[in-house]
């Protein structure tokens with residue numbers, strides 16, 4: 350049998366590590382897994398290969414132990430990493446600040462910069478760093494590439510990335526709009542052009558990445574020109590537990606009327622708002638079930654989500670000056686036909702026409718607008734692992 354060749358894609362959080370061995374050319378996934386409860390008791394290792402799932406209970410003391418467990422799972426269940434030409438390890442890194450506009454070969458200097466950016470992503474960059482360091486020591490001869498969630502949005506013009514706040518905040522504290530989900534927006538906008546059979550360079554596209562976290566991006570000729578998340582992933586669309594856009598005066602108001610501290614406020618906006626705050630459930634499937642049963646809170650949650658989406662789609666069409674394609678992706682975007690219909694039907698006055706059948710009963714990558722529609726509406730399942738593998742392989746080839 351010919352040797353497999355692939356990129357090991359690693360997404361390390363503070364207490365979990367996801368991995369996938371991917372062919373960067375075809376996107377084929379040879380095996381994937383998840384290690385949970387790193388540094389806590391009752392750790393769990395999941396490894397999936399050839400449709401078979403293996404689950405092991407193992408204490409996993411730290412990220413180095415997690416990488417050892419991952420390697421052992423590959424050895425036990427396949428494919429043995431010793432038999433694989435590992436082109437690179439591609440790491441998802443959440444925040445690259447203004448320092449990284451492209452995927453980057455990991456060096457000591459790169460790690461120091463990612464560390465310096467921790468104040469911008471205190472919940473994510475530390476885990477990402479631990480994952481990189483652990484993989485470096487396990488695979489010292491394999492190039493490590495960092496792929497940043499923020500990188501795709503570094504092309505935003507200053508008009509879109511700048512907050513109208515005091516100069517000192519902007520210059521000393523790096524306060525600006527960065528945007529996230531960049532790997533997904535890059536992949537989905539490129540696939541959309543391929544699906545339409547048109548050059549990416551000539552397309553104006555709005556991508557709606559609607560998962561637990563959600564963001565909209567305006568993509569002009571393959572470049573992000575505006576995106577709905579900002580300094581943090583709280584801004585923009587209504588999400589599972591985050592509110593998206595708010596009046597900045599809310600913090601002061603709640604401090605005065607309810608004595609809320611910065612920590613209370615932050616927790617409520619990160620974990621208790623969005624669909625959860627409106628309907629009691631953070632999960633869109635449950636919101637839809639309750640809505641179907643006539644629950645008014647679930648109906649309001651759905652209506653607020655749709656209203657905010659329209660706000661961004663219309664705004665970005667104006668920012669782009671034209672609109673060729675509107676693309677839905679991630680858990681809700683790929684699966685929730687009712688939500689897609691609610692958004693697209695409200696755009697009928699702009700010549701956007703839903704193909705009801707393709708929307709409701711089709712599956713996978715497809716066009717869900719009629720041939721007569723002035724804007725092509727598409728569903729493109731996201732594949733961040735393939736995009737990371739592809740970008741990592743490109744960096745390694747270019748060395």
Ligand code: ADP
Nearest residue numbers: 559560561562631632633634679680681684685
């Ligand atoms: P994450 O941001 O954690 O990767 P996902 O992209 O997996 O999240 O999206 C999770 C969201 O997708 C949840 O709100 C879930 O309810 C929603 N979802 C998944 N399947 C469906 C479906 N069939 N209908 C509506 N929502 C769905």
